[in-house]
Structure formats: structure tokens, C-alpha cells
Amino acid sequence: xxxxxxxxxxxxxxxxxxxxxxxxxxxxxxxxxxxxxxxxxxxxxxxxxxxxxxxxxxxxxxxxxxxxxxxxxxxxxxxxxxxxxxxxxxxxxxxxxxxx
Numbered sequence: 001x002x003x004x005x006x007x008x009x010x011x012x013x014x015x016x017x018x019x020x021x022x023x024x025x026x027x028x029x030x031x032x033x034x035x036x037x038x039x040x041x042x043x044x045x046x047x048x049x050x051x052x053x054x055x056x057x058x059x060x061x062x063x064x065x066x067x068x069x070x071x072x073x074x075x076x077x078x079x080x081x082x083x084x085x086x087x088x089x090x091x092x093x094x095x096x097x098x099x100x
Contacts, residue, residue: 035083044075
């Protein structure tokens, strides 16, 4: 067995607590909060802000507003995928740490 530093061991222990907390939230709630709302919401807000700064006439016309709705849906789907992948990682880490 390899010898690790105390810093790394403390870090691993704190990560286990964080993973346990997320695992206790449940799959649906975790994906909704950290995938769709957190990742999807931040990405939507940031990209919309950058797009408005780039254009001189932001959100003028029905097509721009429709495109905003399409972007919102795409970022929600991306957030769901991100949340699902993160959930799988957290689930793997929690279950593997419980086996040890």
C-alpha cells in the first residue's frame, strides 16, 4: 500500500463527506439543483450576456426572442446531462468508499 501525505488524506475525508451529502439529496434533486439550475442556468445567463454585448440591438424582434427560448431549452438539456454524469461519478465514489 502506498503511503500518502496527511494533506491528501484530509482532502479525501472531506470529499467523502461532500459526496455523502450529495448522495443523500437523491438523484432527481441533485440533477435538478446542480445540473439544470446551477450548470444550465449559469451557462444560459453567461452566454446570453455575451450575446447581448456582441449585438447592438439585443432581443429585437420575434426571432431573437424565439432563439432565446431555444437556447434555454438546450442549456437545460446540457445541464441534465452534466448532472447525470456528475451523479454517476458521485454514486460510484460513495458506493466504493462504503465497501472499504
